[in-house]
Amino acid sequence: MYHCHINFFFLGKQRKIFKLIEEISPLEHFTHEYFESKTPYATMTSKADVIIANLYDMDAAATIQMLLSEKRPATELIILADKEQIACLAGMIGCLTELYDIWTLPLSNEELTFRFTKWQRDYKMQKRLLAM
Numbered sequence: 001m002y003h004c005h006i007n008f009f010f011l012g013k014q015r016k017i018f019k020l021i022e023e024i025s026p027l028e029h030f031t032h033e034y035f036e037s038k039t040p041y042a043t044m045t046s047k048a049d050v051i052i053a054n055l056y057d058m059d060a061a062a063t064i065q066m067l068l069s070e071k072r073p074a075t076e077l078i079i080l081a082d083k084e085q086i087a088c089l090a091g092m093i094g095c096l097t098e099l100y101d102i103w104t105l106p107l108s109n110e111e112l113t114f115r116f117t118k119w120q121r122d123y124k125m126q127k128r129l130l131a132m
Contacts, residue, residue, distance in 0.1 A: 003029050004127055009044045010036035011067070012054025017080065020112055021052065027120050045070040050123075052078045056105065060085040061092060068098050076100040078119070080107070 006026075010018040018036055026032045037044055045051060045067055055063055060081055067077055077098065081089070082105045089096060096102075103115055 003031070004124075005031045005033065006049045006123070007047055008032060008034045009048035009051045010034060010054075011038075011040055011044075011051065011063075012036075012056060012058070012080070013038050014054050014056055017054055017107070017112060018052070020109055021116050024113060024116055024120075027124050030120070030124065040066050040070070042070045045075075046072060048072075048075055050076045050078065050100075052080065054080040054105075055085050056080070056082070060088055064089070064092065064095060064099075068095055076123070078103060080105055082106070 008021075010021075012018075015036075018034070022032075022034055035044055035047075040053075040063060048071065051067060051071060053063065053067060060079075064077075064079065071077060078100050079102045081102060086102060086104065101115075101119070103112075107115070
């Protein structure tokens with residue numbers, strides 16, 4: 001059976017959200033490693049398999065542009081943003097197609113758990129299909 005190790009890069013200031021994700025168990029045959037920063041660093045961005053960026057109190061457009069330019073092509077980028085930030089991103093439609101998903105803040109613990117668990121299942125299915 002295969003094994004898949006996933007490197008997560010958490011970007012942002014709200015540690016509570018990241019802590020909740022860390023508490024969710026990886027699926028069978030998967031392991032997770034987490035690293036985080038309050039500001040984006042190219043070395044962390046390029047090392048990640050998945051980037052979860054909480055744009056709270058950040059310049060959303062500039063941060064997304066930087067993450068997209070520094071991440072590897074296969075790295076999945078998930079953005080957490082409030083409705084106002086999402087509205088400001090309308091002019092970036094071309095770049096937004098490179099995002100895996102946008103999760104609208106605020107998120108309840110239940111919604112965050114649901115979204116991350118769904119992401120895990122989708123990721124596992126994607127890896128399984130690639131292995132065939």
